[in-house]
Amino acid sequence: MSNILRLKYSDKGIGVNFYNTIDENNYREIIESIKPFVTNDTSLGMSDIKWDLNNMKLGHNDPTANMLLEKITLRLEQ
8 A cells, every 4th residue: 555646637526536546446445444543433435535735635634534644645647
């Protein structure tokens, strides 16, 4: 599992999409690895994650999830 998620521009959603299926699967693995460390009522859906595209980082309102997601770097590929 990599701590870098590669993204590409998209006309849908938040304006970016995963670069390929490897990065999308990597994202899912990251979320699954975080789930045991947060409470059951903490939602980790794509819309619950804070996608800070200005700083290319992930975040969350839950302090534990946020701490773990801050270790992930987003990278925009051409």
